[in-house]
Amino acid sequence: MIPIESADKFCSACKLNRTIPNLGNAKNNEKWQHLEVAKHSLIYQLQKLGLPLPSKLKNKKEGLCFDFVSRITNKKLMTGHANGVITILISEANSVERERRRKDLSEPYRTLIGHLRHEVGHYFWERIIYTDQKVLDENRSIFGDERISYADSLTEYYKKPDTKEWQANFISRYATAHSWEDWAETWAHYLHIMDMVETAFFFKLKVVLDKEIKTKVSVDPYTVKSFDKIVQTSVPLSFAVNSISRAMGHLEVYPFVLTPAIIDKLKFIHKLLWKLRTSNEINPILNN
Numbered sequence: 001m002i003p004i005e006s007a008d009k010f011c012s013a014c015k016l017n018r019t020i021p022n023l024g025n026a027k028n029n030e031k032w033q034h035l036e037v038a039k040h041s042l043i044y045q046l047q048k049l050g051l052p053l054p055s056k057l058k059n060k061k062e063g064l065c066f067d068f069v070s071r072i073t074n075k076k077l078m079t080g081h082a083n084g085v086i087t088i089l090i091s092e093a094n095s096v097e098r099e100r101r102r103k104d105l106s107e108p109y110r111t112l113i114g115h116l117r118h119e120v121g122h123y124f125w126e127r128i129i130y131t132d133q134k135v136l137d138e139n140r141s142i143f144g145d146e147r148i149s150y151a152d153s154l155t156e157y158y159k160k161p162d163t164k165e166w167q168a169n170f171i172s173r174y175a176t177a178h179s180w181e182d183w184a185e186t187w188a189h190y191l192h193i194m195d196m197v198e199t200a201f202f203f204k205l206k207v208v209l210d211k212e213i214k215t216k217v218s219v220d221p222y223t224v225k226s227f228d229k230i231v232q233t234s235v236p237l238s239f240a241v242n243s244i245s246r247a248m249g250h251l252e253v254y255p256f257v258l259t260p261a262i263i264d265k266l267k268f269i270h271k272l273l274w275k276l277r278t279s280n281e282i283n284p285i286l287n288n
């Protein structure tokens with residue numbers, strides 16, 4: 001545990017650490033390094049989105065913090081989010097272990113940044129969706145009713161076979177488990193897409209294959225109001241980077257298909273975040 005009085009001495013990403021790995025174990029140093037690189041990248045992006053990041057070490061009610069933990073100390077610990085606390089098992093920072101879990105769970109993609117983006121999505125659901133009845137109603141019409149029992153839905157999810165029928169409406173199979181998971185999975189993808197397009201913007205990338213698959217990344221996506229424009233950029237980009245990745249014998253960088261139903265969900269997130277950072281209305285979450 002990091003003492004509360006030390007929190008002010010750290011940068012905006014480090015001040016969110018509540019528990020760091022036991023560095024007495026040499027192997028944990030490398031794992032922590034990987035975790036911090038991913039976490040700093042996450043925090044940079046959340047700051048670009050204009051989202052407030054109060055530390056839970058200071059603001060117990062609305063704050064956010066990270067527990068990087070090992071199951072050695074407690075077998076029941078799991079990667080997840082609860083009331084502003086994001087718990088990440090440090091074993092996820094071991095690429096061999098992470099790949100084993102990815103295969104066991106038949107996932108096309110499993111990364112540290114992916115975990116962090118998903119879990120922080122649960123935190124922001126509580127901050128920007130649940131706090132505004134109008135937004136919550138719209139969220140329910142898009143992502144379903146979160147009041148349906150989470151525990152029962154998860155039990156049901158792990159029992160049912162994968163018929164692939166979900167692919168038209170959900171970004172991943174896990175997103176079908178419950179409204180909260182659909183939100184967190186879609187939120188994570190929103191962050192993936194924005195980061196991919198922003199990185200391409202820094203390199204001024206241009207893709208020209210044919211009339212359909214072409215783009216020139218000339219604007220920072222965080223300054224673009226239309227999410228359609230961002231999708232029109234990200235699709236040819238992911239096609240190109242996936243092809244390069246396959247050429248090197250690796251898995252696809254972005255192994256997902258954006259259907260119209262999924263794009264509508266992403267648009268809801270983009271519109272909401274755009275409004276939050278550009279509106280003059282005093283929003284309680286931006287007032288921290």
Ligand SMILES: [Zn+2]
Binds near residue numbers: 118181184
């Ligand atoms: Zn989740």
